[in-house]
Structures are given as structure tokens and as C-alpha cells.
Amino acid sequence: MKISFHGATRGVTGSCHLVTCRGRRILIDCGMYQGGREIEEENRGDFGFDPSTVDYLLLTHAHLDHCGRIPLLVERGFRGEIITTGATRELARLVMLDAAHIQEEDARWKSKKAARHGRRAEDIKPLYTTLDALNALDYFGRTARYNKPLKLWDGIQATFIDAGHILGSASIVLELEEKGCRKKVLFSGDLGYPDRPILRDPAHPPPVDVVVMETTYGDREHKQLLPSVQELYEAIMSTFRRGGNVVIPTFALERSQEVLYYLREGVEKGDLPGIMQVFLDSPMxxxxxxxxxxxxxxxxxxxxxxFHDGRDPFDLPGLQFTRETSESMAINAIRGGAVIMAGSGMATGGRVRHHLKHNLWRKRCSVIFVGYAARGTLARQIIDGAREVKIFGEVIPVEASIYTIGGFSAHAGRSQLLEWFRRTGDPEHVFLVHGEEEAMESFARTLGHRHTCMPGQHETYQL
Structure with a gap:
């Protein structure tokens, strides 16, 4: 039995871990790297294993940094079975098709730019195409249900348990048996935290032998949720009094729905205007x-x-869905009094970059970040206090009020990670992944476990 690590190693994105048992190869997630310009090379790089030799891909959830390279995996030879929950299956289809569209658009834009400057444009290709994403859907097989074991092979069984992170998210327990040796290996995936709206709390994990654990917030607690909701309301009202717009870069999965949920509550409780212009400007x-x-x-x-009472928890007066590009462009004519929610949460692409270009330089406006921003992203630059940023090749001064409201994060904070870990018993090995190196080191010290490891890229360990 072996485990190797091919992503989210001393970094937050690109989750990808490979288990070998009884000659079978089981991949846990196949995510995209997100961040600075050099990330594109990482996404195009070698997986560190031959995709054609992988028998199963178990997908914890549908965030891009966990499922975003699946079409590339298939394009490079994967012919195994992809297993995940029903909700994740639907959301992953959406995410992969959207990512393919963005890749194609980006390649077209770069090709035109290269041609204008007399450079070769035919060498510029998307990471993968819409057809690649559609082909990947053919390999989604059985649907996992929470707490129902699935036999993958003789001596190999997988159980998905609710991670409470986003819709359909799961931690995965692999039960392995080979040559008389038995091991339970637990992959945390991304963990949510108790008492958030919409989703159930994360399930308690069972005692196991090996834990592969995320550490996004391993060195800190995120803000409490209810004070964060109040801070959101106050930021919106303050901006409206100045006559400006509020731009909220949001992740399409979970964060958008959670913000809509609280905007509806704010209207119903009188904390926000009875009718205000709210745009959800993200087809995904x-x-x-x-x-x-x-x-x-x-x-x-x-x-x-x-839902059972026939109401929609995500609907509120004045809410407008804008799918078409022309509708999105029309929002830029609004000078004040609008809440504009658009993807992506880290401002690495999508329509939010257009809205930032039109509002970031205006002192009357505000930008509210409600999620994690990886190093190298436009969101992180703004959060870290950049006085000006480059958007679509144009230098934009940062004059708007900037808010970072951490309580909306869908990730468990430090104490919640520790509480989750304590439920795993006394594992023989603990592998820390999916966090910035400083967060991992801090969490490892707090954990104080005798066999805690922060694996490097493509490193392999015997189980």
C-alpha cells in the first residue's frame, strides 16, 4: 500500500492524491492550481503519474481546485470510473464546462494579442476545451451516498461522509486490505464548520490509521459568522449612503448562495432596504x-x-439574474445603489474583473471580499493593500473602500480542524495538505502528533 501526493502540497490549490493497493490505483481529487501567472505552467505540467493507469477517481467536492483538471486527466488517457455524490456530480459538470469556456476565451484573447504583435498565435491553446469537459462526463459512474460503503475492488472500500463544506462535499474513508495488512485512510477534503446556514454540520469522522487533512485555516480562526453578516449589512448601507456600488467577488458554489440567503434575511428583518438592485452576474x-x-x-x-414551505431562501426583491454578456455590460452604466455579485471569488477571471475595472477607482464604491484569496491572485493583491492593480492590461487605482469579511469562509477554522482531528482516534500517520506552508507548520506544532508530515510534490509514502 502506498500513497503519493501530486497537488496541494505546501500550497492551497490543485488537490490530487494517489493511493495504490492490490494493484489498483485510486485518485482522490484532480484539481486545478489557482494563483499567479506561473500557475498556468503547473496546470499544463505532468501529473506525476500516468493517467491511463488510474482505476478510480473519488471526488470530494466540486470546487475548481479539486475537480478542475479532470478533463485534462481524461484527455491524457484516464479511462477509469469517477465516483462522487449526486450534488457534486451536477456541480462538477457545471464547473468543468465553465472552466473550459474560460480557457477557450482566454486562448482566443491571447491569440489575437499575439497576432497584433506579430507573434505566432497558432501555438496558443486552451488547457482543455468544452469537448474535453464533455468527454470527461462520460466517466462519471456510480453515485456515492453519505455513510454507504462502496466496494471498489476486493479488499478496497470507500465511504463518503458529509464534510459540510459546499453542497455535496464529502470526506472519504478508504478501507484497504493487502497481504494481511489492513488500513483505514481518511481524506478530509475541505471541511466546513457547524451552524452555517443551508448545509448540515460536518459529520464526525471515524477512528482511522492514516489522515490526509486540509489546513487552509490551520494557523487562525475565521471571524464569527453573525458579526460578519452584520458587517456585510453595514458595508452595504455605508456604500449606499455615499451613492456608490458594492462589488462582491463570489465563488459560484456555496458563497453566492450563502450571501443571497443573508441578503434576503437582511431585507426581511429591515437591516437592508426593502427593494434594492442586486445582480447575480455569474451564469455558473x-x-x-x-x-x-x-x-x-x-x-x-x-x-x-x-423550501418545504414553498419559499426560496435565495430570492429577494430586486434580485436580477444576468446570464447574457450584454446584460452584464449594462450593469456598468449604474453609478450607485447596486450590489453586484460576480465570479470569481479570487478575481482570477470571470465577469467580476470587468466590474472591478469600472468601480475600483471610485471612492464612493466598495469591494467586499467574502472568501479566501490565494497568493498571487488579484483579490489577494487588493486585500494586501495594493494602491493600484492591472486589469486587462490597464492600471487601475484602488480608491474604493475595501472590506474583507472572513466569517463567510466555508472552511473550518483552526479550533474546528483540531476538534475534527481528535475524532480520528490516534492515527499512525498524519499528512497535512491544502494550506499555505506557514499555516501547515503552525497546525503541525499545535497538533503535536509524533508522525505528522507535510509532503512535497510527487512524494510517495508506504502505508
Whole structure:
């Protein structure tokens, strides 16, 4: 039995871990790297293993940094079975098709730019195409249900348990047996935290022998949720009093729905105007919001009750969905009084970059970040206090008010990670992944476990 690490090693994105047992190869996630310009080379780089030799891909959830390279995996030879929950299957399809579209658009833009400067344009190709993403869908096989073991092979069994991170997210327990040796290996995936709206709390993990654990917030707690909601309301009202717009870069999955949930509550409780212009300017977020309504099995009691009563927890007066590009462009004519939610959360692409270009330089406006921003991203530059940033090749001064409201993060904070880990018993080995190196080191010291490791890229360990 072996485990090797091919992404999210001493970094936050690109989750990809490979287990070998009984001659079978099981991949846990195949995510895209996100961040600075050099990230493109990492995404195009070698996986560190031959995709054609992988028998199963178990997908923890549908965020891009966990599923975003699946079409490339298939294009390079994967012919195994992809297994995940029903909600993740739907959301991953949405995410991969959207990513392919962005890759194609970006390649077209770069080709035109190269041609204008007399450089070869035919060598510029997308990481993968829409056809590649559609081909990848053919390999989604059985649907996992929470707490129901799935036999992959003789001596290999997988159980998905609720991670409470986004709709359909899971931690995965692999039960392995080879040559009389038995091991339980637990992959945390990304973990949520208790008492958030919409989703159930993360399930308690079982005692296991090996833990592969995320450490996004391994060195800190995120802000409390309810004070963060109040801070959101106050930031919106302050901006409206100045006569400006509010731009909220949001992840299409979970964060958009959560913000809509609280905007609706704010209107109902009188903390926000009874009618205000709210734009959800993200075709993917719009589709994801529709998918949510089809998966009440993932909801907590309160969200389920709202749906059961015939109401929509994500709807509020003045909400407008803008799918078409022309509708998105029309928003730029609005000078004040609008809340503009657009992807992506780290401002690495998507329509939010256009809205930042039109509002970031205006002192009356505000930009509210409600999620994690990896190093090298436009969001992180703004959060870290950049006085000016480059958007579409143009230098834009940062004059708008900048808010970072951490309580909306879908990741468990330090104490919640520790509490989750304590439920795993006394594992023989702990591998820390999916976090910045400083966060991992801090969490490792706090953990104080005798066999804690921060694996490097493509490193292999015997289990």
C-alpha cells in the first residue's frame, strides 16, 4: 500500500492524491492550481503519474481546485470510473464546462494579442476545451451516498461522509486490505464548520490509521459568522449612503448562495432596504443556485423547512439574474445603489474583473471580499493593500473602500480542524495538505502528533 501526493502540497490549490493497493490505483481529487501567472505552467505540467493507469477517481467536492483538471486527466488517457455524490456530480459538470469556456476565451484573447504583435498565435491553446469537459462526463459512474460503503475492488472500500463544506462535499474513508495488512485512510477534503446556514454540520469522522487533512485555516480562526453578516449589512448601507456600488467577488458554489440567503434575511428583518438592485452576474452561480433546489438531502433543518414551505431562501426583491454578456455590460452604466455579485471569488477571471475595472477607482464604491484569496491572485493583491492593480492590461487605482469579511469562509477554522482531528482516534500517520506552508507548520506544532508530515510534490509514502 502506498500513497503519493501530486497537488496541494505546501500550497492551497490543485488537490490530487494517489493511493495504490492490490494493484489498483485510486485518485482522490484532480484539481486545478489557482494563483499567479506561473500557475498556468503547473496546470499544463505532468501529473506525476500516468493517467491511463488510474482505476478510480473519488471526488470530494466540486470546487475548481479539486475537480478542475479532470478533463485534462481524461484527455491524457484516464479511462477509469469517477465516483462522487449526486450534488457534486451536477456541480462538477457545471464547473468543468465553465472552466473550459474560460480557457477557450482566454486562448482566443491571447491569440489575437499575439497576432497584433506579430507573434505566432497558432501555438496558443486552451488547457482543455468544452469537448474535453464533455468527454470527461462520460466517466462519471456510480453515485456515492453519505455513510454507504462502496466496494471498489476486493479488499478496497470507500465511504463518503458529509464534510459540510459546499453542497455535496464529502470526506472519504478508504478501507484497504493487502497481504494481511489492513488500513483505514481518511481524506478530509475541505471541511466546513457547524451552524452555517443551508448545509448540515460536518459529520464526525471515524477512528482511522492514516489522515490526509486540509489546513487552509490551520494557523487562525475565521471571524464569527453573525458579526460578519452584520458587517456585510453595514458595508452595504455605508456604500449606499455615499451613492456608490458594492462589488462582491463570489465563488459560484456555496458563497453566492450563502450571501443571497443573508441578503434576503437582511431585507426581511429591515437591516437592508426593502427593494434594492442586486445582480447575480455569474451564469455558473445562477445555474448552481438552481441545482441547490434539487438537493434538499444536503440541507440543514432550517433551509429544508423554508423550501418545504414553498419559499426560496435565495430570492429577494430586486434580485436580477444576468446570464447574457450584454446584460452584464449594462450593469456598468449604474453609478450607485447596486450590489453586484460576480465570479470569481479570487478575481482570477470571470465577469467580476470587468466590474472591478469600472468601480475600483471610485471612492464612493466598495469591494467586499467574502472568501479566501490565494497568493498571487488579484483579490489577494487588493486585500494586501495594493494602491493600484492591472486589469486587462490597464492600471487601475484602488480608491474604493475595501472590506474583507472572513466569517463567510466555508472552511473550518483552526479550533474546528483540531476538534475534527481528535475524532480520528490516534492515527499512525498524519499528512497535512491544502494550506499555505506557514499555516501547515503552525497546525503541525499545535497538533503535536509524533508522525505528522507535510509532503512535497510527487512524494510517495508506504502505508
Amino acid at each position: 452561480a445562477i445555474s448552481a443556485t438552481r441545482i441547490f433546489s434539487r438537493h434538499p438531502e444536503c440541507f440543514d433543518r432550517e433551509a429544508y423547512r423554508i
